[in-house]
Amino acid sequence: MPIVELQHVRKAYDTKIAVADLSFRIEPGSMFGLLGPNGSGKTSTIRMMIGITVPDSGTVAIFGQPFTRTSLHRVGYLPEERGLYKKMKVMDQLIFLGQLHGLDAATASKRAHIWCEKMEITDAVLKKTEELSKGMQQKIQFIAALLHEPELIIMDEPFSGLDPVNAILLMDTLVDLRNQGRTILFSTHRMDQVEKLCDNICLIHNGHVVLSGAMREIKSRYPANRVAINFEGDASFLNHSSIESAKNYSGRAEIKLRDGADPQALLADAVTRARITRFEVMEPTLEDIFIEKVTAEYGEVNSGSEVDA
Amino acid sequence: MHNILLIAKREYLERIRTKAFIVATILIPTLMAGGIFGTAYIADKSKSNSHIAIVSSMQPLTTDLQNELEHGKDSSMVVDVVPPSPEIRSELDAKIREKSREKGIDGYLWITPATSSDPTARPTFDYTARSSADIVTSTAITDALRLVLLREQLAHSGLQPANIDTLMAPVEVNTVDAGGQRGSSRNSFYVAYVLFLLMYMVVLLYGMNVARSIIEEKNSRIFEVLLSTIRAEDILAGKIIGVGGVGITQVIVWILAAFLITASPLAAHIAGATTMATISATQGIFFIIYFALGYVLYSSVAAALGAMTNSEQELQQLNMFLMMPLFFCLMMLPVITSNPNSPLARLVSLIPFCTPLLMNFRVSLSMPQPWEIALSVLLMIATIYAVLWVASRIYRVGILMYGKKPSLPEILRWLKYS
Numbered sequence: 027m028p029i030v031e032l033q034h035v036r037k038a039y040d041t042k043i044a045v046a047d048l049s050f051r052i053e054p055g056s057m058f059g060l061l062g063p064n065g066s067g068k069t070s071t072i073r074m075m076i077g078i079t080v081p082d083s084g085t086v087a088i089f090g091q092p093f094t095r096t097s098l099h100r101v102g103y104l105p106e107e108r109g110l111y112k113k114m115k116v117m118d119q120l121i122f123l124g125q126l127h128g129l130d131a132a133t134a135s136k137r138a139h140i141w142c143e144k145m146e147i148t149d150a151v152l153k154k155t156e157e158l159s160k161g162m163q164q165k166i167q168f169i170a171a172l173l174h175e176p177e178l179i180i181m182d183e184p185f186s187g188l189d190p191v192n193a194i195l196l197m198d199t200l201v202d203l204r205n206q207g208r209t210i211l212f213s214t215h216r217m218d219q220v221e222k223l224c225d226n227i228c229l230i231h232n233g234h235v236v237l238s239g240a241m242r243e244i245k246s247r248y249p250a251n252r253v254a255i256n257f258e259g260d261a262s263f264l265n266h267s268s269i270e271s272a273k274n275y276s277g278r279a280e281i282k283l284r285d286g287a288d289p290q291a292l293l294a295d296a297v298t299r300a301r302i303t304r305f306e307v308m309e310p311t312l313e314d315i316f317i318e319k320v321t322a323e324y325g326e327v328n329s330g331s332e333v334d335a
Numbered sequence: 336m337h338n339i340l341l342i343a344k345r346e347y348l349e350r351i352r353t354k355a356f357i358v359a360t361i362l363i364p365t366l367m368a369g370g371i372f373g374t375a376y377i378a379d380k381s382k383s384n385s386h387i388a389i390v391s392s393m394q395p396l397t398t399d400l401q402n403e404l405e406h407g408k409d410s411s412m413v414v415d416v417v418p419p420s421p422e423i424r425s426e427l428d429a430k431i432r433e434k435s436r437e438k439g440i441d442g443y444l445w446i447t448p449a450t451s452s453d454p455t456a457r458p459t460f461d462y463t464a465r466s467s468a469d470i471v472t473s474t475a476i477t478d479a480l481r482l483v484l485l486r487e488q489l490a491h492s493g494l495q496p497a498n499i500d501t502l503m504a505p506v507e508v509n510t511v512d513a514g515g516q517r518g519s520s521r522n523s524f525y526v527a528y529v530l531f532l533l534m535y536m537v538v539l540l541y542g543m544n545v546a547r548s549i550i551e552e553k554n555s556r557i558f559e560v561l562l563s564t565i566r567a568e569d570i571l572a573g574k575i576i577g578v579g580g581v582g583i584t585q586v587i588v589w590i591l592a593a594f595l596i597t598a599s600p601l602a603a604h605i606a607g608a609t610t611m612a613t614i615s616a617t618q619g620i621f622f623i624i625y626f627a628l629g630y631v632l633y634s635s636v637a638a639a640l641g642a643m644t645n646s647e648q649e650l651q652q653l654n655m656f657l658m659m660p661l662f663f664c665l666m667m668l669p670v671i672t673s674n675p676n677s678p679l680a681r682l683v684s685l686i687p688f689c690t691p692l693l694m695n696f697r698v699s700l701s702m703p704q705p706w707e708i709a710l711s712v713l714l715m716i717a718t719i720y721a722v723l724w725v726a727s728r729i730y731r732v733g734i735l736m737y738g739k740k741p742s743l744p745e746i747l748r749w750l751k752y753s
């Protein structure tokens with residue numbers, strides 16, 4: 027039974043279609059990445075999953091049932107735009123938010139203290155929120171979403187605005203939670219961040235699904251046809267017949283090979299012309315795949331509008 | 336219900352702990368007491384205490400006048416009586432110009448006896464003052480003269496001094512209500528007015544606070560966390576109860592303070608019996624009922640306004656919707672004061688937005704029919720329900736529409752949105 031299942035969900039605001047025909051399912055105990063550039067419909071999708079807005083058509087099911095507010099007690103949510111009561115003390119705030127999720131004050135307080143220690147913000151618990159840095163506030167909100175030990179954790183852009191140390195702290199925490207059997211969905215526009223984190227992804231653009239499925243399976247669909255070369259000297263090997271496209275960042279070339287081309291031949295040619303310090307054959311990154319897919323789709327969209335005109 | 340109470344509790348505790356609340360709660364009764372005692376004190380001091388001279392040889396008029404000016408109701412002057420003589424005028428003029436207040440005088444009154452033999456002919460009075468702007472003294476002299484002359488005329492026509500005193504005693508009218516209870520009409524008017532102002536102030540102040548607290552939540556973006564757990568209606572209800580609790584706490588403190596101030600012997604001593612306006616139990620009960628209903632009604636309107644706007648500035652532009660009914664009530668006050676049971680007074684006091692102020696005002700003046708009260712309460716509850724329904728819809732959708740101001744068609748569309 028999937029924890030979350032969206033079927034043909036559509037949501038339009040006034041003139042803009044935020045989400046057009048989106049379907050995906052999240053299996054229990056998995057880490058799911060909802061990816062896409064800014065304004066692609068990630069937040070709109072998430073808001074429909076937690077009942078802040080209602081889809082125009084299509085269905086949202088959580089825990090195997092159509093959406094009801096009572097299931098929200100089993101969901102932890104971190105909104106994209108962080109919000110806390112500025113004048114309230116951190117601990118009071120955490121207890122209040124815990125109580126809203128159905129905890130009693132004592133349990134909420136106990137868990138909040140444990141979490142604050144884990145997230146290294148024990149010094150801040152007696153301060154007012156407005157006295158804290160943005161990163162600290164984000165950690166507090168992160169804790170607030172987890173106090174009631176939800177089965178499903180939904181986080182909208184959880185790593186944005188965090189320094190690398192704290193981002194890793196958060197990622198590790200999420201991995202721990204997944205290993206404990208919780209289901210995690212998070213959205214991000216930083217595709218490089220999710221490659222090592224997610225089991226499954228859904229990549230959306232302009233409200234449409236571009237790519238969806240298990241991370242491993244997607245990666246295996248795209249052969250290792252990317253080559254990175256660090257070199258000194260003559261760059262004329264970039265005109266080699268096996269290269270479909272190449273970018274040269276003065277001494278570092280990023281190359282996409284033609285289908286079926288052998289990187290070995292390219293290497294042989296390159297060593298005769300320049301001094302090679304690095305030669306690596308790689309799988310395309312998610313970003314590469316995304317750009318490839320979107321460019322292809324944009325072509326279709328453009329030709330379509332020409333027909334309309 | 337649990338969530339409503341949680342929201343209400345947080346709102347209440349956070350607000351009560353603020354410095355602004357503590358200052359307002361303590362400062363207002365202090366100012367109130369200061370105002371009451373201050374006015375009483377000033378009234379006491381504004382009795383003319385000038386030092387004047389009377390140039391006259393007429394008796395008993397001069398002695399009576401001196402008496403009236405020195406020990407009269409509204410004046411406590413120092414009065415010298417000097418017989419007229421050719422050089423006295425320049426002597427008094429010199430005294431007027433004297434800079435030191437101890438040695439000089441504030442003015443002198445020259446009384447020239449009437450020349451005609453007619454017994455009703457009056458003498459001429461010329462008052463020379465150090466400052467022609469000293470109206471208090473000249474008014475006191477005029478009043479005293481009229482009184483003294485009247486007494487003299489009455490005595491002249493053969494009345495006994497005791498009878499004259501009885502004749503000239505002030506008249507007091509007691510209004511008696513239908514139950515035979517005796518009360519002072521001025522008193523009940525003042526009480527009604529005070530209650531009216533109190534309600535006006537609190538509704539405006541705390542209604543606006545509901546709007547502000549919604550805007551604050553929008554700006555801090557906390558509502559998204561709240562909405563992911565509880566319903567918009569619960570947030571709204573919790574806010575109204577919480578902020579309302581703060582308002583009611585403040586009013587209770589103020590009313591208690593008012594009781595203490597007016598009941599204190601000091602107040603009675605300084606201000607006399609006129610300030611002893613007490614609130615009867617009926618007035619109190621109706622005040623609480625109408626206050627609660629009015630508060631909920633105006634708060635829901637304020638909540639809708641808060642949900643529609645994104646900043647304090649935008650709220651300012653819309654808060655006329657909150658003010659207009661209140662101003663209308665203020666305009667209707669004279670209508671109700673002059674005749675609390677006129678058809679117009681009955682009609683306006685049934686308009687739900689005016690009921691809390693105007694019906695309550697009518698209750699304190701003269702009790703309306705029971706059906707009127709029942710109908711007004713019913714109408715208010717129905718309106719509250721309707722406004723809350725609309726407000727929670729606007730709240731739910733409007734709260735997610737930030738960055739732009741909604742147009743009227745958009746708001747109407749929100750209402751249809753579930």
